[in-house]
Amino acid sequence: MQILPLFSKHKVVHFNKTDARLANNGISLDLQRLRCRVNFQALKFTPQIEALGNKLVHLLRDKGPFMALHLRYEMDMYAFPWWREKEIVSEERRSQGLCPLTPEETSLVLQALGFDKDMQITSDQHLLMLAVLSSLKVKIVMENVKKFHLHLEGVCKNDPRTILLLCQVKKEILLDPKELQQFHNHSSQMAALDFMVSIASNTFIPTYDGNMAKLVEGHRRYLGFKRTVLLDRKKLVVLLDLYQNGTVTQNDFEVSVRLAHEKKMGQPSHRRVIVDKPKEEDYFYANPLECLCEQRDCDDLLGLGKRNSSEVSS
Structure with missing residues (x-):
């Protein structure tokens, strides 16, 4: 009372x-x-965020199963966590699993886990980041962005490390710019849209376990243990180095990556x-x-x- x-x-x-x-x-x-x-x-989010978030989810589902990739490869991931230290030994940090995977490393891991060109991938990165995903040959499936599609194909064809064809989609591409106008300069509201899409995705993969990744992980567990791949960065950097220096074959690399993540699928x-x-x-x-x-x-x-x-x- x-x-x-x-x-x-x-x-x-x-x-x-x-x-x-x-x-x-x-x-x-x-x-x-x-x-x-x-x-x-x-x-709940505001009605405006809920409505646009639901529209995004419907647009993606109409195209088939999709993965939400939380690619935390940004400057602030390096600047703020360790800003008190004047000297940082990057190799040591990476070996401890304290760095997010690079776009190239991420693509190798996705391929090892069995994700192929038919899987849509939605990312929370900016368009510029999509253009520099060095080992991803990005294909945008929306018909109204042919110029952007061709630009990305040109970038990828010039990169000899291109190894994988994936459909990568962004909310800025799926939606009319006018629909996103109200969210410009409001990063938290844009993040809310990413959150809704991540919750609804068939698979969620964060490359770094920040606050948003943890919240999405828990929410997906609450909804029935939806597939969430929790990357073991400490093991992965060892496997990636062995594969990239030719010590292990692609088949051995893929088998090792899958074994390392058998119990890291959000179960x-x-x-x-x-x-x-x-x-x-x-x-x-x-x-x-x-x-x-x-x-x-x-x-x-x-x-x-x-x-x-x-x-x-x-």
């Missing part, structure tokens, strides 16, 4: 202990599930807990396990039911 009057007056109520920065774990089951209902069901998994180090443990909204199963069913969901039964019987 104390909450309802406040909600009626202010329309928005902030519940304590619901912010991920405060706690991922050690919270009652009821409160954890409330967080899920608020984040994954109650919160049910435990959330990693690190006591007293909340920033290093798994993000609650990326894997809200408490909201995805009843207590007695969690072991079965995680594939632990049979193992536990055999342990008891033995």
Whole structure:
């Protein structure tokens, strides 16, 4: 009775202990599930964003299955995380899996995972980035952008590293410029469109696990463990180097990449807990396990039911 009057007056109520920065774990089951209902069901974008986002999704689905590629290969990914350090050993950072994959590395991994030219890929990158995807021969499937299509083909044909033909689509190409006019200079609103498309995609692949990637991952789990490929950058950089220097064959490279990601497809998994180090443990909204199963069913969901039964019987 104390909450309802406040909600009626202010329309928005902030519940304590619901912010991920405060706690991922050690919270009652009821409160954890409330967080899920608020984040994954109650919160909505503005009607304008919802309408345009839904239109984007319909346009993509009309063309067939599509993948959302969160290609975080941007200057800020390098500048801000390590700005306190005057000297950065790039090779060391990369070997630790702390760098997003380059466009060329990404294309090699996509090919190894079995994505072919018939799969649409929607990216959140700018048009300039599409033009410099050195190892992707980009084909835009929309008829009204033939000039852009030809420009990209010319760029790719001149690059000897071009190895893969993929359909890559952007919201700026799918939509009329007038429809996006209201969102210009509003990066968060543009990101909201990317978020909606990422949630709806058949497959979501982030090349770097930032905040948006984690939110999309968790939302897709909540919707029934939709396919989300969580790239193991630490393993991948080793495999990529071995392949690119000729140490391993393409077939061995592809087999190794697939084996490394068998259990990284967004399927049910435990959330990693690190006591007293909340920033290093798994993000609650990326894997809200408490909201995805009843207590007695969690072991079965995680594939632990049979193992536990055999342990008891033995």
